[in-house]
Amino acid sequence: MPELPEVETVRRGLEPTMEGAKVLKVETRRANLRFPFPERFAETLEGRTIVSLGRRAKYLLLYLDQGPPLICHLGMSGAFRVQTEDESLTPGLFHHPRSKLEAHDHVVFHLLCRDDVTRRVIFNDPRRFGFMLFATEVPAIHPMLDGLGVEPTGNALDGAMLATLFKGKQTPLKAALLDQTLIAGLGNIYVSEALWRAGLSPRRAAGTIAPAKGQSSLRADRLATAVRSVIADAIEAGGSSLRDYRQADGSEGNFQHRFSVYDREGEPCPKPTCRGVITRIVQSGRSTFYCPVCQR
DNA sequence: CCGATTACCTGCACGC
DNA sequence: TGCGTGCAGGTAATCG
Numbered sequence: 001m002p003e004l005p006e007v008e009t010v011r012r013g014l015e016p017t018m019e020g021a022k023v024l025k026v027e028t029r030r031a032n033l034r035f036p037f038p039e040r041f042a043e044t045l046e047g048r049t050i051v052s053l054g055r056r057a058k059y060l061l062l063y064l065d066q067g068p069p070l071i072c073h074l075g076m077s078g079a080f081r082v083q084t085e086d087e088s089l090t091p092g093l094f095h096h097p098r099s100k101l102e103a104h105d106h107v108v109f110h111l112l113c114r115d116d117v118t119r120r121v122i123f124n125d126p127r128r129f130g131f132m133l134f135a136t137e138v139p140a141i142h143p144m145l146d147g148l149g150v151e152p153t154g155n156a157l158d159g160a161m162l163a164t165l166f167k168g169k170q171t172p173l174k175a176a177l178l179d180q181t182l183i184a185g186l187g188n189i190y191v192s193e194a195l196w197r198a199g200l201s202p203r204r205a206a207g208t209i210a211p212a213k214g215q216s217s218l219r220a221d222r223l224a225t226a227v228r229s230v231i232a233d234a235i236e237a238g239g240s241s242l243r244d245y246r247q248a249d250g251s252e253g254n255f256q257h258r259f260s261v262y263d264r265e266g267e268p269c270p271k272p273t274c275r276g277v278i279t280r281i282v283q284s285g286r287s288t289f290y291c292p293v294c295q296r
Numbered sequence: 297c298c299g300a301t302t303a304c305c306t307g308c309a310c311g312c
Numbered sequence: 313t314g315c316g317t318g319c320a321g322g323t324a325a326t327c328g
Contacts, residue, residue: 003321034304034323058322076322077306104306127305129322144323171299180323187321240321262321284300287319 002074004058004152004185005234009253010080011055017082017119018050018062021111024118029106034075034131044134045070045109057148057184061135068135071142075129085118107132148184152231157183159221162209166220169206173223174283176206183227189240189262190230192289196261196271197226201295202281202288233258261289269294 002010026042038044044067054061054069062070072078083100101108107123123130135142149165150157165182166173176182177191186194195202200209200223211217234240239253260270261278269276269291276293 006321073322075305076320078322125305126307127320127322129305131323175299189321285302 002058002078002239003187003190003234004055005190005231005237005255006239006253007055007058007060007074007185008235009239010074011053011060014060014080014082014121015053017113017121018109018111019052020049020114021119022049023047023109024112025110027108027110029101029108033106033125033128034073035133037132038134041132050111056145057151057180058187059145071133071135071144072123073131073144075125075127075131077127078123078125078130081122081124083120083122085120104128147181149180149182150184152183152185152227153235155228157224157228159217159224162224162227163211163217163220166206167210171206172202172283173200173204173206173209174202174288177227178284185231186227188286188288189259190227190234192262193230193260194223194226195290196295197230198223199294199296201292202283202290204296261291264289 023045026045028037028041031037045064048067049065051063051065054063058073060072060074062072064070101122102124104126105122105124106128109121109123111119111121113119123132133142133144135145150161166176169176173195174191177186177194178188192202198219200219209217209219209223211220234253234255237253237255237258240256240259241253264278265280267278269278271291271294274291274294276291278289279292281288281290
């Protein structure tokens with residue numbers, strides 16, 4: 001489900017509830033998600049105060065007043081929702097620990113929030129590709145985070161850096177952009193969108209965006225700009241809501257209405273002067289959407 | 297080492 | 313209505 005913009009939206013959505021909250025109790029309703037929960041998962045969290053919420057690529061980080069941060073990954077279908085005690089508990093079931101839980105609610109955090117109200121933050125993940133692990137150090141060192149590439153937020157990623165990262169690579173641009181060790185946070189949707197904005201074919205060999213000797217790095221510059229802009233636009237729109245994905249407050253993101261090519265097979269290319277038709281191809285087992293006319 | 301494929305899981309849309 | 317098939321935003325293990 002969530003690529004970087006969705007995880008950032010989740011982080012911002014949870015922040016008012018979780019930042020400064022004390023963890024009263026943690027329930028896990030099965031032994032594992034993608035991986036087993038860490039040893040003493042609940043006990044380690046209970047009694048702690050959540051100092052702040054961070055994000056690295058598609059990883060959500062809960063910084064605690066003591067001990068290493070909790071690393072959360074939403075996988076394909078993970079989502080958080082917040083319940084306030086008053087509205088969540090059915091009369092007659094007051095304080096019943098299982099009230100209002102739904103299928104695939106795997107983790108329940110009982111929190112005493114800064115405003116002195118008790119709330120529950122519930123992690124739901126039908127496919128269970130998500131996971132929760134403790135970092136081994138503060139701020140957030142973990143094998144899972146080692147080797148992650150540059151964030152496509154901010155200004156660090158520019159044409160020169162992209163050209164260097166992709167230099168000599170024969171692999172298609174689609175695969176190179178999905179490689180989290182190069183750029184961290186892009187997923188299947190935003191790779192298609194960024195390549196359309198850049199006017200570059202997903203099939204083009206990644207190494208060929210580098211400028212020839214003495215030439216300007218036009219392609220690399222265009223691609224870097226496209227990646228940064230699509231990520232920034234998607235964050236600003238609150239991410240994309242597909243299928244069952246919702247923001248933590250229950251509202252939907254808006255960016256799915258602004259897809260130029262993703263899931264638009266057969267539609268005309270939205271580029272004003274282009275007569276192309278959006279085409280779906282499969283690359284390394286996953287759908288890519290692009291316009292074969294204006295993306296070269 | 298590299299890149300491509302498969303596995304992990306459930307739900308849903310679709311065709312018959 | 314039911315059943316089989318394919319597909320879905322993730323990463324990691326395996327294969328050549």
